[in-house]
Amino acid sequence: MTDGGLHPGANVSVSIPSPCQTMGIVEPKIFHSPDPLKLSCGKILPEFDLIYETYGRLNRRRDNAVLVCHALSGNHHAAGFHHPNDGKPGWWAHFIGSGKPLDTNRFFIVCPNHLGGCHGSTGPMSVDPQTERLYGTDFPIVTTRDWVNSELRLAEELGIKRWAAVAGGSLGGMLAMQWAIDQPEMTAHAIVIAAASRLSAQNIAFNEVARQAIISDPDFCGGRYAENNLLPRRGLMLARMLGHITYLSDQAMRERFGRELRSGHLNFGFDVEFQVESYLRHQGSSFVDRFDANTYLLMTKTLDYFDPAGEYGHDLAQAFAHVKAAFLLISFSSDWRFAPERSEEIMMALLRANKSVSYARIESELGHDDFLMPIQEYVAVFSAYMNKIADACEAGA
Amino acid sequence: MTDGGLHPGANVSVSIPSPCQTMGIVEPKIFHSPDPLKLSCGKILPEFDLIYETYGRLNRRRDNAVLVCHALSGNHHAAGFHHPNDGKPGWWAHFIGSGKPLDTNRFFIVCPNHLGGCHGSTGPMSVDPQTERLYGTDFPIVTTRDWVNSELRLAEELGIKRWAAVAGGSLGGMLAMQWAIDQPEMTAHAIVIAAASRLSAQNIAFNEVARQAIISDPDFCGGRYAENNLLPRRGLMLARMLGHITYLSDQAMRERFGRELRSGHLNFGFDVEFQVESYLRHQGSSFVDRFDANTYLLMTKTLDYFDPAGEYGHDLAQAFAHVKAAFLLISFSSDWRFAPERSEEIMMALLRANKSVSYARIESELGHDDFLMPIQEYVAVFSAYMNKIADACEAGA
Numbered sequence A, B: 001m002t003d004g005g006l007h008p009g010a011n012v013s014v015s016i017p018s019p020c021q022t023m024g025i026v027e028p029k030i031f032h033s034p035d036p037l038k039l040s041c042g043k044i045l046p047e048f049d050l051i052y053e054t055y056g057r058l059n060r061r062r063d064n065a066v067l068v069c070h071a072l073s074g075n076h077h078a079a080g081f082h083h084p085n086d087g088k089p090g091w092w093a094h095f096i097g098s099g100k101p102l103d104t105n106r107f108f109i110v111c112p113n114h115l116g117g118c119h120g121s122t123g124p125m126s127v128d129p130q131t132e133r134l135y136g137t138d139f140p141i142v143t144t145r146d147w148v149n150s151e152l153r154l155a156e157e158l159g160i161k162r163w164a165a166v167a168g169g170s171l172g173g174m175l176a177m178q179w180a181i182d183q184p185e186m187t188a189h190a191i192v193i194a195a196a197s198r199l200s201a202q203n204i205a206f207n208e209v210a211r212q213a214i215i216s217d218p219d220f221c222g223g224r225y226a227e228n229n230l231l232p233r234r235g236l237m238l239a240r241m242l243g244h245i246t247y248l249s250d251q252a253m254r255e256r257f258g259r260e261l262r263s264g265h266l267n268f269g270f271d272v273e274f275q276v277e278s279y280l281r282h283q284g285s286s287f288v289d290r291f292d293a294n295t296y297l298l299m300t301k302t303l304d305y306f307d308p309a310g311e312y313g314h315d316l317a318q319a320f321a322h323v324k325a326a327f328l329l330i331s332f333s334s335d336w337r338f339a340p341e342r343s344e345e346i347m348m349a350l351l352r353a354n355k356s357v358s359y360a361r362i363e364s365e366l367g368h369d370d371f372l373m374p375i376q377e378y379v380a381v382f383s384a385y386m387n388k389i390a391d392a393c394e395a396g397a
Helices: A144-157 A171-182 A201-215 A218-223 A233-247 A250-257 A275-288 A293-305 A308-312 A340-352 A368-372 A376-394 B144-158 B171-182 B201-215 B218-223 B233-247 B250-257 B275-288 B293-305 B308-312 B340-352 B368-372 B376-394
Strands: A029-033 A048-055 A065-069 A108-112 A165-169 A189-193 A326-332 A357-362 B029-033 B048-055 B065-069 B108-112 B165-169 B189-193 B326-332 B357-362
Touching: A029 A144, A048 A144, A065 A144, A065 A171, A108 A144, A144 A171, A144 A293, A165 A171, A171 A189, A171 A293, A171 A308, A189 A376, A201 A233, A201 A293, A201 B233, A201 B250, A201 B275, A218 A233, A218 A293, A233 A275, A233 A293, A233 A368, A233 B201, A250 A275, A250 B201, A275 B201, A326 A340, A326 A368, A326 A376, A340 A357, A357 A376, B029 B144, B048 B144, B065 B144, B065 B171, B108 B144, B144 B171, B144 B293, B165 B171, B171 B189, B171 B293, B171 B308, B189 B376, B201 B233, B201 B293, B218 B233, B218 B293, B233 B275, B233 B293, B233 B368, B250 B275, B326 B340, B326 B368, B326 B376, B340 B357, B357 B376
Parallel strands: A065 A108, A065 A165, A165 A189, A189 A326, A326 A357, B065 B108, B065 B165, B165 B189, B189 B326, B326 B357
Antiparallel strands: A029 A048, A048 A108, B029 B048, B048 B108
């Protein structure tokens, strides 16, 4: 769900190898699609942009491309740095680079910002060419299917006829599933990490509280805050604070913060008192400066709507019937947002559909955000799986 | 944490015997303490009121009194009806009455609204006699110890020298623990249900998001909303919505709401769409009309501050060293807010302190709110324990 913004200042005792040497400076590119795109909601986008980054090189057979899909608050900047002075690299820098699971010596990695995003792809902060106003909340709610269809055009532009793999964590893992279902010929492998086949009522409930926090902020102005030079700062901050609680395990919170008091004593007031309050407020307020509230609303809806079995009489195996991809599923023991059982439901459906599936449940401590962390076993499993794919590409299979 | 407000319109398949016949019409009384009360924060309340209800009759030896302690959003109205047309009885009506665990034929039950409350006891909505203004956020943050000290005066007023039992769920269970620790001579039994010996970092984090939702609502006016004829409606609603998610188990939410759509189809907008959203918004908005935001802030702090082991080198057994009460601890298998492990920590500490303790882990489905539900095994255990106490009282032990 996150983009790695969780970790600055953290004290978790996980050994994190430096991701700094790997990618160097990367430069985003813009793909412009001048043709209309029909969306799941029935509306038509007359044209759109996708901002994206690539790492590694496309081989001559154009069969070593991997699509990396970001999660709720992520973007196209998955690895490397934008400037020599960047404080931190892209959100999946531990996994993309020479010798890493997504090895840039072997794969050509493509990471777009999804439609509806707020980092350069067409979304609520873009100008609607038909009205010449900012889209704001008028930007249509998009689904993972719409993302597949829009990113399909990017693949065409790049001359990619088939992804060696589509990979992502959380919402990104759901998108990988959607690719396998909607574009079976284009998806050779789907790497689905810390995901679920659909949200639970509790997941939707958390999203709904986050949305209400944003929408009920008077500075939201019905979604037209930008035109009024306002930001629904309080609402977006609350949404992010709440999200963070669900990204971390209870144990990780205990180990990181316990009940430690910031000043060492109770102050009998409502200022920051416990360390965990300070952490959450910091995470909330820094998020507001780098993420758009309308995009947050929209992407929580994309999550709520994801339910591939819905079209198939709620039988997930039926949804997978025409899939040609082999799957790697990875879950984390401490993830309570999308617990291992949710990955195991996907595995069972794939097996019932007679598909190829590998599954690893990684022992972990942090919670949902572990999909961003270079846990040894996780890296090993992911690398081994990707190396087999690369070997096959290089053998010209 | 709740007062039973969760359940109207619910579809959970739990058999609920009608609590309606039991208590009839009850009338709250006011106890006025004209003497100053020194609080844990160091401040002094010059005088205070406690509103309370009683059920059953105090016996001649005055040894059959039970103190019932309400939780975060509860109040003194634990059983019976206020008017013949009342839609629902007090919050613990399943447990208080003839033939129930707190049998009104045998016990004299006392239930006060805690200091800082908003239903008649002195709190943020009261007038500060020193300034003749509403207290608002100037009302001091009170602790469970302050509640013991204030309710001790009510006991004196009623001529009660020793509680046969102090009983409560959630925050109410914490208060029962505090009584046993602070007033060992006055507490014969402590009934601690769905509680914990202190909040986890995750619990504090949820409380902090709820507080920030209230405080950041522009209509909060720094806590002086009442004087401005305003209500921080949005913030308090968000706080309550969030609370509700933590009161219910994931399974209960799944069984009750699943992913059912209110209109039967996706509407691609931000209006209520899933049943769970409708439920949460209803719970949030109805809460605003019956609960004060400053009291909500204050009582979440009372929860955060509860940590009896803190004064004893973080050794809970030491905190219990001088306790004379026997304990009954009850936890619920589906409670993830204060999971059974939290009750078992208390049990282990009591055993290490060589105290008498009975413990029941009840198989349940709803979650934390099960402490309000008449689950057969729960009622049976609670009744059996209370009957032993009543037998002893009646034998003149």
